[in-house]
Amino acid sequence: MKLRLHIWRQAGPSDQGMMKTYDLDNVSEHMSFLEMLDVLNEQLSERGEEPVAFEHDCREGICGSCGMVINGRPHGPLPRTTACQLHMRTFKDGDEIYIEPWRARAFPVIRDLVVDRSSFDRIIQSGGYVSVNTGNAQDGNTLPIPKVAADKAMDAAACIGCGACVAACPNSSAMLFTSAKAGHLSMLPQGQAERYSRSENMVLTMDAEGFGACSNHYECEAACPKGISADFIARLNRDFVKASLGTSA
Amino acid sequence: MELHSHIPSGPLERKWDSHKANLKLVNPANKRKFSVIVVGTGLAGASAAATLAELGYNVTAITYHDSPRRAHSIAAQGGINAAKNYQNDGDSVWRLFYDTIKGGDFRSREANVYRLSEVSANIIDQCVAQGVPFAREYGGYLANRSFGGAQVSRTFYARGQTGQQLLLGAYQALSRQIGLGKVKMLNRKDMMDVVVVDGKARGVVIRDMRTGVIETVMGDAVVLATGGYGNVFYLSTNAKASNVTATFRAYKKGAAFANPCFTQIHPTCIPQSGDYQSKLTLMSESLRNDGRIWVPKNHGDHRAPGDIPEQDRDYYLERKYPSFGNLSPRDIASRAAKEACDDGRGVGPGGKGVYLDFSDAINRLGAKVIEDRYGNLFEMYERITGENPYEVPMRIYPAVHYTMGGLWVDYNLMSNIPGLFVLGEANFSDHGANRLGASALMQGLADGYFVIPYTIGGYFAKGGLSSVSSDTPEARQAVEQAAAKVQALLQINGKRTSQSFHRALGKIMWDKCGMARNAQGLQEALQEIPALREEFWSNLTLPGSGEQLNQSLDHASRVADFMEFAELMVRDALQREESCGGHFREEYQTEDGEALRNDADFAYVAAWGYGGEGAAPTLHREPLEFENVELATRSYK
Numbered sequence: 001m002k003l004r005l006h007i008w009r010q011a012g013p014s015d016q017g018m019m020k021t022y023d024l025d026n027v028s029e030h031m032s033f034l035e036m037l038d039v040l041n042e043q044l045s046e047r048g049e050e051p052v053a054f055e056h057d058c059r060e061g062i063c064g065s066c067g068m069v070i071n072g073r074p075h076g077p078l079p080r081t082t083a084c085q086l087h088m089r090t091f092k093d094g095d096e097i098y099i100e101p102w103r104a105r106a107f108p109v110i111r112d113l114v115v116d117r118s119s120f121d122r123i124i125q126s127g128g129y130v131s132v133n134t135g136n137a138q139d140g141n142t143l144p145i146p147k148v149a150a151d152k153a154m155d156a157a158a159c160i161g162c163g164a165c166v167a168a169c170p171n172s173s174a175m176l177f178t179s180a181k182a183g184h185l186s187m188l189p190q191g192q193a194e195r196y197s198r199s200e201n202m203v204l205t206m207d208a209e210g211f212g213a214c215s216n217h218y219e220c221e222a223a224c225p226k227g228i229s230a231d232f233i234a235r236l237n238r239d240f241v242k243a244s245l246g247t248s249a
Numbered sequence: 250m251e252l253h254s255h256i257p258s259g260p261l262e263r264k265w266d267s268h269k270a271n272l273k274l275v276n277p278a279n280k281r282k283f284s285v286i287v288v289g290t291g292l293a294g295a296s297a298a299a300t301l302a303e304l305g306y307n308v309t310a311i312t313y314h315d316s317p318r319r320a321h322s323i324a325a326q327g328g329i330n331a332a333k334n335y336q337n338d339g340d341s342v343w344r345l346f347y348d349t350i351k352g353g354d355f356r357s358r359e360a361n362v363y364r365l366s367e368v369s370a371n372i373i374d375q376c377v378a379q380g381v382p383f384a385r386e387y388g389g390y391l392a393n394r395s396f397g398g399a400q401v402s403r404t405f406y407a408r409g410q411t412g413q414q415l416l417l418g419a420y421q422a423l424s425r426q427i428g429l430g431k432v433k434m435l436n437r438k439d440m441m442d443v444v445v446v447d448g449k450a451r452g453v454v455i456r457d458m459r460t461g462v463i464e465t466v467m468g469d470a471v472v473l474a475t476g477g478y479g480n481v482f483y484l485s486t487n488a489k490a491s492n493v494t495a496t497f498r499a500y501k502k503g504a505a506f507a508n509p510c511f512t513q514i515h516p517t518c519i520p521q522s523g524d525y526q527s528k529l530t531l532m533s534e535s536l537r538n539d540g541r542i543w544v545p546k547n548h549g550d551h552r553a554p555g556d557i558p559e560q561d562r563d564y565y566l567e568r569k570y571p572s573f574g575n576l577s578p579r580d581i582a583s584r585a586a587k588e589a590c591d592d593g594r595g596v597g598p599g600g601k602g603v604y605l606d607f608s609d610a611i612n613r614l615g616a617k618v619i620e621d622r623y624g625n626l627f628e629m630y631e632r633i634t635g636e637n638p639y640e641v642p643m644r645i646y647p648a649v650h651y652t653m654g655g656l657w658v659d660y661n662l663m664s665n666i667p668g669l670f671v672l673g674e675a676n677f678s679d680h681g682a683n684r685l686g687a688s689a690l691m692q693g694l695a696d697g698y699f700v701i702p703y704t705i706g707g708y709f710a711k712g713g714l715s716s717v718s719s720d721t722p723e724a725r726q727a728v729e730q731a732a733a734k735v736q737a738l739l740q741i742n743g744k745r746t747s748q749s750f751h752r753a754l755g756k757i758m759w760d761k762c763g764m765a766r767n768a769q770g771l772q773e774a775l776q777e778i779p780a781l782r783e784e785f786w787s788n789l790t791l792p793g794s795g796e797q798l799n800q801s802l803d804h805a806s807r808v809a810d811f812m813e814f815a816e817l818m819v820r821d822a823l824q825r826e827e828s829c830g831g832h833f834r835e836e837y838q839t840e841d842g843e844a845l846r847n848d849a850d851f852a853y854v855a856a857w858g859y860g861g862e863g864a865a866p867t868l869h870r871e872p873l874e875f876e877n878v879e880l881a882t883r884s885y886k
């Protein structure tokens with residue numbers, strides 16, 4: 001098939017950036033979206049032009065590296081699908097496709113479609129863990145965890161940290177990401193000791209990093225390639241309120 | 250080059266305990282005076298960095314990703330082995346040890362493998378304490394499943410995302426130490442070289458991938474946890490950025506590279522669909538718990554799979570290996586698939602595929618149970634192929650997945666360069682000629698959580714480390730060499746992209762040094778690789794500059810090292826005139842096509858020393874001594 005691509009090009013963090021148009025021919029429906037960009041980049045390189053920078057690694061939908069807004073939707077039109085798992089059979093001959101980076105104050109553009117998501121790491125560093133040193137653990141089966149709780153924790157833990165939730169949110173809030181990590185740990189007995197301090201610290205870091213507040217649009221849930229539920233936001237809000245009112249003890 | 254394995258004396262089951270008791274300790278107040286550089290933040294690197302920081306060492310961790318959470322350990326699907334015997338099915342430390350030694354076709358060290366098996370149970374406990382959401386039974390206890398090469402159920406898992414959950418556990422532990430200021434985390438830095446001063450590893454050269462700035466990080470020890478080199482084949486299940494540069498540069502600085510020809514071809518991957526293919530996707534081995542592998546019995550049978558009746562199907566693994574059946578080890582299952590396809594009975598485009606069929610399991614257990622077990626894998630398969638595996642069998646084909654070879658290390662996981670430690674897939678130590686499923690995660694975390702924290706202390710306690718700065722001539726020279734390499738790549742101004750060169754190299758390696766090898770093909774590869782390398786250095790096109798994010802430059806720099814490393818792999822495959830595990834030399838097989846090992850002549854680790862620019866590498870042999878297991882012909886029949 002033949003496609004017309006409109007892609008955000010920005011040479012560096014301080015460059016203004018603009019959309020540029022490229023025509024691409026002979027695209028196979030079996031290609032992944034990123035393989036389609038590979039083909040474009042090969043052609044650009046052979047012409048001596050600089051290829052489009054985009055982040056990617058595992059190409060199996062699990063590392064969370066890839067992320068771009070495709071026709072206005074983070075990771076493109078398919079639900080629960082990362083850009084690397086999106087295949088060109090979703091598109092048709094003659095389509096025009098608009099490709100942009102995540103847009104959020106807390107995710108500054110580094111180049112083209114590559115943004116800096118280290119703010120996510122700093123949210124985790126402020127409390128997204130269980131404080132246990134290596135070597136302190138008791139036998140794993142001394143702590144039975146009901147299957148329902150383990151499954152629910154796993155639902156939250158499935159987050160790949162790609163940032164689509166932030167890109168989809170009109171406020172650029174990181175509440176789905178933050179609540180997924182806090183929820184994963186607060187669902188489990190291991191996470192109880194630090195449950196409230198964790199919630200408070202992570203939310204305060206999120207605010208300090210320049211993410212917006214949640215005002216219940218649920219765009220994040222719709223965009224999440226791992227289908228993480230916005231219910232975790234409600235759970236985090238409850239824990240955060242308890243922590244800040246000092247009623248958690 | 251002298252290679253001492255430093256395996257402690259005494260009975261096998263006492264070696265690790267007595268070694269720990271004999272290792273000298275570093276006083277807690279003195280630990281902060283030692284700085285450790287950890288390169289790579291996958292399971293091995295993140296667990297090591299976190300644990301060393303907990304102990305009080307100053308740690309600098311380095312990754313080329315935007316975040317330590319992206320390392321390729323994250324993609325491991327099926328699970329992690331541990332000798333817990335929770336299932337009461339006869340598992341034990343000994344049995345896990347024996348399965349691993351046998352699975353590796355008797356080409357690994359007894360003592361290392363036994364230690365791995367011993368600490369496996371601690372890993373599960375540690376991960377549970379961190380909040381890793383392992384699968385649970387209704388009673389709340391940990392669930393297990395089975396993997397290839399084992400007749401017990403000892404694999405712990407978190408849906409089809411075990412690697413992700415274990416990595417996030419280690420990443421959280423690492424993040425905690427970063428937050429506490431105990432680990433300095435450097436993201437988006439590509440390691441270009443090791444700095445060796447007075448014969449000891451004292452630092453690394455890194456290139457900032459955003460700005461191109463090249464500098465050194467100096468310290469008292471360097472820990473490489475930089476993964477495997479499967480991408481030498483271009484198409485593999487590895488992540489796109491996985492590369493050999495860190496370990497290969499260490500090799501060029503004097504570290505021995507062991508058994509580079511030992512690569513694992515995973516039997517269940519989604520077949521290639523076109524020449525634009527950028528990588529291959531694994532379908533977890535756990536699928537073989539319920540999926541049955543078959544091809545049509547008769548040549549030229551092009552009916553749809555559902556129209557082929559039972560009597561016209563060849564369930565070849567069940568036929569050839571009745572006691573392990575569809576759970577035969579990876580090397581054996583891969584070769585059997587190749588055999589069926591070479592025989593002209595493969596399915597799908599080009600006949601490069603076999604069926605992995607769930608219809609029996611769906612009929613027996615219902616689609617809901619299968620969805621609970623493998624739902625996310627089935628979804629992934631459908632997204633990639635457009636076919637629904639609940640209705641038609643999956644098509645799968647073997648693909649490069651893991652590399653058992655790596656830098657040579659002793660029992661302390663230290664290479665022959667003092668102060669250079671190597672963990673996880675980057676070392677050669679535990680899997681011999683073939684790795685069993687669910688053992689890579691086990692080894693990465695064993696090395697990082699439970700081995701290096703002890704052995705690195707023993708190294709520091711010996712003393713003899715004076716302070717070094719980035720101004721030492723060795724450090725300055727290493728920086729200059731790295732800068733020169735980048736400049737050289739940017740100045741070629743040829744016509745062919747690094748992707749194109751990488752594909753060409755991968756084709757040579759797959760055709761001549763892949764699932765089956767022979768002397769003639771390997772000799773041809775030894776001609777073709779240098780010719781391609783020469784073209785690379787004279788005809789590479791590399792747009793952009795070295796002063797800003799330039800992904801083409803990152804890639805070209807890695808391909809340049811693959812071009813040299815490939816030759817070492819081929820040499821190793823050529824000298825090993827036997828078939829063992831993933832290394833199948835066509836000249837050495839039994840009458841029914843099984844691998845023919847030669848213990849009399851090849852029961853050794855092949856450790857290669859760099860010979861200098863243009864000179865041949867030298868082969869050192871570390872004999873493998875088996876005092877506790879009897880060398881037997883591996884049989885899964």
